């Protein structure tokens with residue numbers, strides 16, 4: 001795999017113009033990786049642009065990703081870049097549909113470099129670096145930074161990398177927390193990163209409205225007869241009542257119940273568009289369960305969108321989940 005990293009660094013060295021993007025509904029790994037790689041390429045005097053969806057940035061304001069540094073307006077980006085030749089680098093996106101970018105800008109790229117850690121990645125790039133054993137894409141980008149920067153890692157790259165790793169390891173609590181991850185984090189701390197601050201921002205605080213929604217969702221908690229599957233849901237009505245659609249962390253509450261193997265959150269995005277978030281603890285491969293509903297992800301964290309009513313979706317997903325526990 002080291003060879004693939006070298007190959008990509010060679011492409012970076014021999015070209016000048018890059019567009020870097022993450023996935024739809026970007027999380028800390030997506031935003032952190034995009035931020036770190038873009039800043040890294042700029043240090044290397046490359047023309048590097050990034051597109052990040054404005055709606056996803058709020059929880060990560062401490063990274064100081066501002067609109068002067070990155071594009072948050074798809075139209076504006078299109079006008080600026082459409083006449084240019086650029087290489088598209090997609091991060092943390094298992095397939096082309098997940099890539100958070102205007103279709104035309106995907107099509108117009110010279111070619112795609114696909115860097116990811118999802119096992120079921122469809123290898124849609126011309127160059128694909130898919131390392132499923134890495135906790136976060138930020139861990140992969142760290143390796144690029146370590147290769148490309150000979151001196152100490154600059155803080156403005158170290159902090160977004162730490163954010164990606166902390167997000168995808170659930171503050172170092174998940175199975176993917178390897179000794180390698182801890183060594184990298186130690187390096188990042190030496191570069192000035194405040195791990196406590198990042199943990200607090202991402203996992204240690206919640207808005208008042210989000211807590212109200214959490215309460216409403218918890219009231220819907222149910223589980224299978226054998227107690228191995230637990231689920232809860234968030235309806236349109238509940239989001240309206242709580243005045244927020246922030247559902248981060250809800251699915252873990254179902255997963256974290258004693259004796260539960262699979263935790264599920266159903267979110268009613270539209271009347272017949274239900275987002276299904278799946279988490280497991282030890283053995284259930286929820287990416288396979290997600291695939292039954294045209295979704296995907298990791299063995300312990302996956303998702304899908306089902307075009308049925310909320311109740312129909314709950315019935316069919318819970319029924320299908322029984323095969324995995």
Ligand SMILES: [Mn+2]
Nearest residue numbers: 029092137168
């Ligand atoms: Mn990730």
